[in-house]
Amino acid sequence: MTTLGTNLPPSLLATLAGHYYTDPTIFELEQARIFETHWFAAARAGEIDTPGKFKTVQVGRESVLLVRGRDGVLRAFLNVCRHRGAKLCVEESGETKRALQCPYHAWTYGLDGKLVAAPNLTKMPDIDRVEYGLVGVQMREWLGYAWVCLADEPPSFEDTVIGAATARLGDAELIDRWEVDSLEVGRRIVYDVKANWKLIVENFMECYHCATIHPELTEVLPEFADGYAAQYYVGHGAEFASEVQGFTVDGSEGFGKLEHLSEDQDRRYYAVTVNPQVFINLVPDHVIFHRMYPVAADRTIVECDWLYSKDVVATGKDVSRSVELFHRVNQQDFDACERCQPAMSSRAYTRGGVLVPSEHHIAEFHSWVTDKLA
């Protein structure tokens, strides 16, 4: 059987075959080789702000526990008791006064992961309290998020995470101007999308669909109607329409541009993808930060934060018009992804589909995925 890719006219490149989006075996391989080996934005660090606060996050097939220590340091551990393997914290988030205690046999760990107490522990002086403490997970904080990596030897954070932003924006320092770590979550919306995570990444990378499904977005960013996403270029911010005042659902005025942005970055929209699960949109007065949590071959949870200056959030300014713009875009995109998902197992898509020139850069993402799975 010939593959579609071999006889394509130059305008077209092949997508992945349909089963890449439906096969549980491939999904499991992706969990192991992609989500459990790359840096993964797990949580907004500022939400775990005081000693004893914790959050549990599913990363690949592991539950990861993020907890702020008494020394103020945020740490990540596998959420598993070292004794008999019970899940340590079952809540998604919470606050513990002093320690993390397994609800099964009461093995008790300090907020630094060290084994503090256990029944009869003093009669077992040969148990090393660090050795039998919680298993630590590599963690870095960047843009105000706690990024974790389950690999024993994580890839370079500078190359694979910061480097992704640099490659898209064409300048290593540009993203720092938004001071994303000092912004506050003005709104968070969680989407339960019945689609494979790769459909969501691919959708985010192209704008061939923009004129068809994003009427509000193309009103604000007219060049998107041409089908070339900000992600197609290096260092390109899509310009706001001349009659538009802000990045809002009706083009009405937003908030003042963030402090360190120059005139060059004003009235523009930048977008960055950090493989495998983060999309960042940068506009003059806020940042939209998406994190994907793949749950199954055909289901992905997407958490989207709208981040504003401390002042905007503290003074309770109405963020609804700017939230509404990208919330609609998200709904339109995720509806489209959900429309594709059932067709991934259709005979019509056995060998996959095609990418038009304005989507050709998606083939690089496909190579990235297949390289990891090889």
Place this chain on the structure above:
Amino acid sequence: MIPVCAVRDLPVGEAVRVEADVPIAVFNVDGELYAIDDTCTHQDASLADGWLEGCLIECPLHATCFDLRTGNPTGPPAKKPVRTHEVVVENDHVYVRVSTSILQHGDVA
């Protein structure tokens, strides 16, 4: 008397466990030293590993607090008190004079 440690090795807010016939824990509460049996009367856990707040030590396993002055638990699950012991400081060293009272719980070391 049982030697415990140098005074400087037991800073404020800390505890030290000593192996006597029965393990004993000595606590430094704002400069005042207290000694009690180290083992919780509910389940075998070291109170020296617990959390000190004022004159109360909270067991690290099931959160019963014992009053260091009386040895009495303030609430369940422990029901029986721990013994208290006299602390003596001589020449910058901490010693404990072990109480001769009978252990309240069956778990004799």
